[in-house]
Amino acid sequence: MTVALADEAVAPGGGRMRAALVATFRRVMRLYFRDIERTGARPGPEVRGRVLVANHTNALIDAILVITDAACPVSPIAKSTLWHVPGLGWLLDRAGAVPIVRRVDAPDKAASANDAAFDRIAAHLAAGGNILIFPEGTSHSEARLAPLRTGAARILIAAAARGGVAPTFQAVGLEFEARTDFRSRCLVRWGPVRALVGGADVHAVTAQMASDLGDLLIEGESHDERRRIAHVAELLARDAGDATLGGWSQLGHQIELAHRTLRTVDAALVARVASRVDTYFAELARLGATDAQVVGAAPPPPRLPLVLAPLAAAGFVLYALPYFVPRRVARRSDADAVSTIKLGAALVVYPVWMAGLVIAALVALPAPWSWLAAAVAVTSPFAALRWLDAWYQRAPALGATDRARLGAMRRAACEAIDAARRRLPS
Numbered sequence: 001m002t003v004a005l006a007d008e009a010v011a012p013g014g015g016r017m018r019a020a021l022v023a024t025f026r027r028v029m030r031l032y033f034r035d036i037e038r039t040g041a042r043p044g045p046e047v048r049g050r051v052l053v054a055n056h057t058n059a060l061i062d063a064i065l066v067i068t069d070a071a072c073p074v075s076p077i078a079k080s081t082l083w084h085v086p087g088l089g090w091l092l093d094r095a096g097a098v099p100i101v102r103r104v105d106a107p108d109k110a111a112s113a114n115d116a117a118f119d120r121i122a123a124h125l126a127a128g129g130n131i132l133i134f135p136e137g138t139s140h141s142e143a144r145l146a147p148l149r150t151g152a153a154r155i156l157i158a159a160a161a162r163g164g165v166a167p168t169f170q171a172v173g174l175e176f177e178a179r180t181d182f183r184s185r186c187l188v189r190w191g192p193v194r195a196l197v198g199g200a201d202v203h204a205v206t207a208q209m210a211s212d213l214g215d216l217l218i219e220g221e222s223h224d225e226r227r228r229i230a231h232v233a234e235l236l237a238r239d240a241g242d243a244t245l246g247g248w249s250q251l252g253h254q255i256e257l258a259h260r261t262l263r264t265v266d267a268a269l270v271a272r273v274a275s276r277v278d279t280y281f282a283e284l285a286r287l288g289a290t291d292a293q294v295v296g297a298a299p300p301p302p303r304l305p306l307v308l309a310p311l312a313a314a315g316f317v318l319y320a321l322p323y324f325v326p327r328r329v330a331r332r333s334d335a336d337a338v339s340t341i342k343l344g345a346a347l348v349v350y351p352v353w354m355a356g357l358v359i360a361a362l363v364a365l366p367a368p369w370s371w372l373a374a375a376v377a378v379t380s381p382f383a384a385l386r387w388l389d390a391w392y393q394r395a396p397a398l399g400a401t402d403r404a405r406l407g408a409m410r411r412a413a414c415e416a417i418d419a420a421r422r423r424l425p426s
Contacts, residue, residue, distance in 0.1 A: 017094050018073065026068040032061075032343055034183040034389060038069060039246040040190030040216075047072040048128035049165035050193070053152050053209050054172040055145060055217060056134035058179055059340035066132050066172050067095075069188045074130045077121065079138075088344075100151075102137065118155060125159035125167045135209060141335040143226040144219035145210065153205035160196050168195050171209060173216025175249050180330075180338040183389055187245040189216040218252035228274055229255050231281050232417055235410070238291060258424055266423050273420050276413040283409060288396050294406045304390055308383045314376050315384030322346075322353040354378060 029036060043050055052074060056062050060082075067074045076092070080099035083089035092099075098117050121131060133155070136146040152169070159167040171191035178184040191212045196205070218233070220226030233252035237243070240251075263270045284291060292298040304312075326345035333341040354377060361373035398406070 015073075018096065021091065021094060022068055025064050028343070028347070029064060029068055031385075032182060032339075033186050034392075035185040035245075036065070036069070037185065037187045037245045038190070039187070039249070041193075042188075042190050043070050043072045043074075043130070043170065043193075045071045047130060049125050049159070049167045050130045051125065051152055051156055051167060051169040052130065052132045052172055053135050053169060053213065054132065055174055055213055056136050056139045057141060057336055058174065058176060059139045059337040061339045061343065062134065062139070062174055063132060065174060065186065065188055070130075072130055074132050075124065077117075077131060077133050118151070118158065121155050122158035122162060125155065126162040126164035128165045131155075135206070139336045143221070143223045145213055145217065148206050148210045148213075150202050150206050152209060153200075153202045156196060156205060157200055157202060160200070166195065168193050169205075169209065170194065171212035171216055173213060173249075175217065175245060177245060180335070180342075182342065183385075183392055185245055187249055189246075189249060191216050215253065216249075218249060218256055220256070225259075228277055229259060231277050232273070234291060235277075235414060235417065238295060238297060239414070243292070243297070258421070262420055262424060265425070266420075269416070269420050269423055273413075273416040276409070276416045280406070280409040280413045283406060287398070287402060287406075289398055289402075289406065290395050291410070293395055293398055294403065294410055298395065304386060308386065311376065311380050311383040312387040313384075315380030315382070316387075318357060318377060319350075319353065319381045319384065322349045325349050350381070354381075 043052070047070075050072075052066060052070070054062060054066050063076050063078075067076065076095055076097045077100050078092055078097045080101045082092060083099055098121055100117055125131065133152045135148040135152045137149045137151075138146070140146055156167050156169055170193045173187075173189035173191065175187040175189065176184065177186065194208060194212070218226060218229055220229055229252055230248070232255050233248050236255075237247045237251050240247070242248075259270065281291075284294075290298060326342040326349060329345045330338045330341040357377035358374045361377060362370045364370075365373055
């Protein structure tokens with residue numbers, strides 16, 4: 001379980017420190033992700049006493065996304081083992097995070113081990129603070145939500161019993177285009193705000209949280225099934241002229257529900273849809289092509305000013321080594337922690353490397369060349385990043401034969417999808 005406490009829980013001056021950290025990491029997220037979309041109403045700066053509950057598939061990236069997207073101060077509840085990571089404990093303390101001892105980390109822990117932390121969190125909520133908690137209890141890479149723990153509901157009910165600000169809760173769904181890829185896209189979906197009713201039951205509140213999170217996410221019985229649902233959603237969203245992750249996610253959830261219904265009505269038709277959709281997207285992957293190319297909806301590649309070319313080239317040369325270091329470090333991590341390890345390593349490697357280049361320029365070169373070289377060392381990686389975005393978004397040209405063949409495969413997939421939609425009970 002992971003939760004953080006807002007400014008009131010931090011040491012004197014911690015409010016300013018926390019605001020600076022949030023502003024810094026908001027910019028870091030804009031660097032790490034090419035695009036961050038949002039749907040639903042995020043909590044505004046006036047929100048007090050709210051528990052944010054989110055799915056947890058991308059380790060610390062999940063917490064950073066929610067905290068930096070919310071307009072109100074949010075405090076993280078974090079697993080106690082994070083305080084053992086050098087430097088991370090200091091950041092968590094500045095954010096007012098509360099350590100929670102999980103049974104998976106301490107199998108012999110006493111039942112009362114977290115009582116003091118839970119009491120502090122409930123008092124924080126009743127005083128108007130906001131917290132973030134991942135009720136699945138751990139980060140994972142499964143295709144669906146893990147069963148929710150009851151800790152978030154117990155904290156809510158304990159806060160309500162204290163009086164003060166009436167606590168509310170809100171689900172936050174996090175979806176990733178390519179979870180472990182640098183400069184991919186992500187989606188933050190804010191659900192409805194819920195208030196506790198009189199005599200609220202822990203299990204009923206937990207069930208409502210699970211329902212709200214389920215409504216915001218695309219899930220599947222397996223990764224293959226979830227990927228297939230996402231592919232069907234991509235086809236339908238593109239035919240509707242919506243290339244956003246928000247449109248894809250909303251359609252994907254509807255398709256997931258339809259899939260559950262249809263496989264009990266006509267399993268053969270579901271299998272036909274799966275076969276045709278899988279075949280089409282496998283061929284796209286083999287050719288390195290995209291569905292947008294097949295339907296002629298691929299956006300033109302980003303226009304890059306030629307004046308940036310020398311600066312970008314300098315960036316590629318100067319930062320080649322630190323660019324690959326985080327990737328090599330992340331190879332040894334769990335699947336759900338790859339992005340977190342990449343980001344953490346980059347936040348250490350890049351500043352140190354940049355500082356070294358600047359110092360070397362100032363020491364080794366006479367003015368004004370030293371200042372020019374230092375300026376190149378600082379600005380060139382951002383020019384290189386723009387060129388990298390264009391490289392990642394490129395797609396090889398499709399010949400007439402491949403385009404016609406893919407078009408026929410796409411039509412076959414869409415015909416099967418349309419047949420499945422007509423077969424659904426009205």
